[in-house]
Amino acid sequence: MVKDKQYLYIPGPTPVPPAVVTAMTKPVIGHRSSDFSDLYRGVVAKLKALYQTENDLFVLTNSGTGAMEMALANTINPGDKVLSLITGFFAERFARIAAACGAEVERLEFSWEGPIDLEQVEAKLREGDYKAVLVTHNETSTGIVNDIAGLGKLVAKTDALLLVDAVSSLGGIEIKTDEYQLDMVVTSSQKALMLPPGLAAISVSPKAWERVEKCENPRVYFSLADYRKTGTKGHTPWTPAVTLLYGLDAALDLIHEEGLPQVFARHERLGRAVRAGMRSLGLKLVAPEECASPTVTSVWAPDGIDPDQLRKIMREEMGVSMAGGKGSLAGRIFRFGHMGYVGEFDVITGLAAVEMALARLGYPVQLGAGVAAAQKVFLADKE
Amino acid sequence: MVKDKQYLYIPGPTPVPPAVVTAMTKPVIGHRSSDFSDLYRGVVAKLKALYQTENDLFVLTNSGTGAMEMALANTINPGDKVLSLITGFFAERFARIAAACGAEVERLEFSWEGPIDLEQVEAKLREGDYKAVLVTHNETSTGIVNDIAGLGKLVAKTDALLLVDAVSSLGGIEIKTDEYQLDMVVTSSQKALMLPPGLAAISVSPKAWERVEKCENPRVYFSLADYRKTGTKGHTPWTPAVTLLYGLDAALDLIHEEGLPQVFARHERLGRAVRAGMRSLGLKLVAPEECASPTVTSVWAPDGIDPDQLRKIMREEMGVSMAGGKGSLAGRIFRFGHMGYVGEFDVITGLAAVEMALARLGYPVQLGAGVAAAQKVFLADKE
Numbered sequence: 001m002v003k004d005k006q007y008l009y010i011p012g013p014t015p016v017p018p019a020v021v022t023a024m025t026k027p028v029i030g031h032r033s034s035d036f037s038d039l040y041r042g043v044v045a046k047l048k049a050l051y052q053t054e055n056d057l058f059v060l061t062n063s064g065t066g067a068m069e070m071a072l073a074n075t076i077n078p079g080d081k082v083l084s085l086i087t088g089f090f091a092e093r094f095a096r097i098a099a100a101c102g103a104e105v106e107r108l109e110f111s112w113e114g115p116i117d118l119e120q121v122e123a124k125l126r127e128g129d130y131k132a133v134l135v136t137h138n139e140t141s142t143g144i145v146n147d148i149a150g151l152g153k154l155v156a157k158t159d160a161l162l163l164v165d166a167v168s169s170l171g172g173i174e175i176k177t178d179e180y181q182l183d184m185v186v187t188s189s190q191k192a193l194m195l196p197p198g199l200a201a202i203s204v205s206p207k208a209w210e211r212v213e214k215c216e217n218p219r220v221y222f223s224l225a226d227y228r229k230t231g232t233k234g235h236t237p238w239t240p241a242v243t244l245l246y247g248l249d250a251a252l253d254l255i256h257e258e259g260l261p262q263v264f265a266r267h268e269r270l271g272r273a274v275r276a277g278m279r280s281l282g283l284k285l286v287a288p289e290e291c292a293s294p295t296v297t298s299v300w301a302p303d304g305i306d307p308d309q310l311r312k313i314m315r316e317e318m319g320v321s322m323a324g325g326k327g328s329l330a331g332r333i334f335r336f337g338h339m340g341y342v343g344e345f346d347v348i349t350g351l352a353a354v355e356m357a358l359a360r361l362g363y364p365v366q367l368g369a370g371v372a373a374a375q376k377v378f379l380a381d382k383e
Numbered sequence: 384m385v386k387d388k389q390y391l392y393i394p395g396p397t398p399v400p401p402a403v404v405t406a407m408t409k410p411v412i413g414h415r416s417s418d419f420s421d422l423y424r425g426v427v428a429k430l431k432a433l434y435q436t437e438n439d440l441f442v443l444t445n446s447g448t449g450a451m452e453m454a455l456a457n458t459i460n461p462g463d464k465v466l467s468l469i470t471g472f473f474a475e476r477f478a479r480i481a482a483a484c485g486a487e488v489e490r491l492e493f494s495w496e497g498p499i500d501l502e503q504v505e506a507k508l509r510e511g512d513y514k515a516v517l518v519t520h521n522e523t524s525t526g527i528v529n530d531i532a533g534l535g536k537l538v539a540k541t542d543a544l545l546l547v548d549a550v551s552s553l554g555g556i557e558i559k560t561d562e563y564q565l566d567m568v569v570t571s572s573q574k575a576l577m578l579p580p581g582l583a584a585i586s587v588s589p590k591a592w593e594r595v596e597k598c599e600n601p602r603v604y605f606s607l608a609d610y611r612k613t614g615t616k617g618h619t620p621w622t623p624a625v626t627l628l629y630g631l632d633a634a635l636d637l638i639h640e641e642g643l644p645q646v647f648a649r650h651e652r653l654g655r656a657v658r659a660g661m662r663s664l665g666l667k668l669v670a671p672e673e674c675a676s677p678t679v680t681s682v683w684a685p686d687g688i689d690p691d692q693l694r695k696i697m698r699e700e701m702g703v704s705m706a707g708g709k710g711s712l713a714g715r716i717f718r719f720g721h722m723g724y725v726g727e728f729d730v731i732t733g734l735a736a737v738e739m740a741l742a743r744l745g746y747p748v749q750l751g752a753g754v755a756a757a758q759k760v761f762l763a764d765k766e
Contacts, residue, residue, distance in 0.1 A: 006410060013411040013625060021408050024626070027389060028396040028579045030704055061581055062445045063622040066604040100601040190622060196411045198444055198581050198624030218483040221449040222604075239446040239573060241581030241624065242396060243407070321413055 037234030
């Protein structure tokens, strides 16, 4: 095995395109210069186009978790009631951050094997005077997508803000921020945006700004007011990760050159191919087909197979990295990420690796069957 | 002018060495992998050697301002008294963050044209029951270094923690974290560490940990407890900026290959040469010689010269970027950064640019005089 030939199929960080790597080698510039303003304003404009929003949007030098904290810390006062839609590991994290911000968190629990149920949410919203509803658009830990368009309609009728964790969806799954009435949408760089980790982003609706102005949760690094003030000059309040911004600029150019409909269709097709491949190997998927993620697929380990052993074989013998289960799914599933800089042959390689690792573990697998199922999906779409 | 030939003399971000740029182009790896643990543990060990500390140390994905907030948010409870040593723009920021964390901030004001006065600090410490003392080691806005060794002795005798902003000093000025009894030292990547912006670091003494355990200021992204928990596995709690960590690893290798005494002596010599050059041009310096910074030099604009006009000429006609004044020094000084990946001929180029820009503005300058003064410093040191 060529040690340098590594295949990254974890659901973030994801592979970085050569054009993005190259862009990040440009010399650093001062972040109070007009060159920086041009760069930052360009990135924000291209990212707003991807968010499909006219809302304010800021690029942050921190991970997605920091962006989630920013959303909550700027809108929640201690004691505020927050409705947290619990669908997996990252929804739990969102709820934890809300609690740390002093919110009274009401947990609406759903199965980790399905999406949110809008009727239950609607009933809850009628009951309580919530200041915010927290949802994970694409639950990375399960590979299940939630209906944020439907949720947006419900929450917009109330005083609550809808805060959306779109870390593993934005750029891979269409999000019409304004049409769906999403008050704050956070994402990060190392998923479908095809960048190394280190940047995040947040959009802020007018309804959210009203709340920000009344919020007393003291923050400096995550102060939206500071971002708004410097944003008008094309600057950030604190020193930004300039080279990652070069990379984000290049990555957004790639996305817009391909075209948003094409990017979303590609992810949808890749997800469909992975699922077809897994099923043809006799493997069962965590997500029901109607809410299966276009960016990451969770697969139950078959009886007698330890998914972490399967992953170890792929990693050590083939240079292929997939993710394990998190929380209650640890040791029971493996996860195949297919977001960002991923094409049809990446999916085929990943499926071939799964087949070979299953065979190495003595599982009865028909070599090539998963690959063939994916090929059929790709060929049918080319007709 | 070759548009691509740009000279960065702002006090951060600073030029990035080619070996560091190259290191950052390596493929991204998953941050829960053992390869990542090896990388992170190596970086932490090399950074501890530079900090000269056995304390815990963490690398953070955010700017230095975020690291300052982390230091305060994890040690200060609302209502705690904090003594803030105000020496310039960045000391003001440290005080602002303390206030945002709910501290009762007592400001001990010093001139922006000199260092802290330890006798005044000692008197203050006798008066009040402070939980923390905040100091800016090297005030980037003035180019003045404070005596943190002396301060450490005073604060160690009290219950207060000594929190040190070493953003523009660490890696350019020696800091003996343990010997000086510094409880928390924060720095960031884009200064003497020769990296692009996006990373920061923090060290935590046992005395500081005791306080962290009693602290109720709720934070998630900046939670030291989470960093401690994952640090034992060589991980970070939240997704880290992996490519910048590759760069930091390479930069620390460069620093340790040169040798710490050599690195500090180089910065000291560069500062001395810049000051000699400026004086020989008849310019006056903000810092008294005995506390002048080895990493950044602030220069008063001579009568009749607008420093921002001087900088504009350097930038637009020569591709040379220097910084202006901040706060009360805006429009009165310019600042020449000489930290990190900087050698003797960089200083000579910077001085030559200042001479030429002064001449362009009609200021009576003897061309080459500043350069010659710097050359003499360099030659004398080679004897």
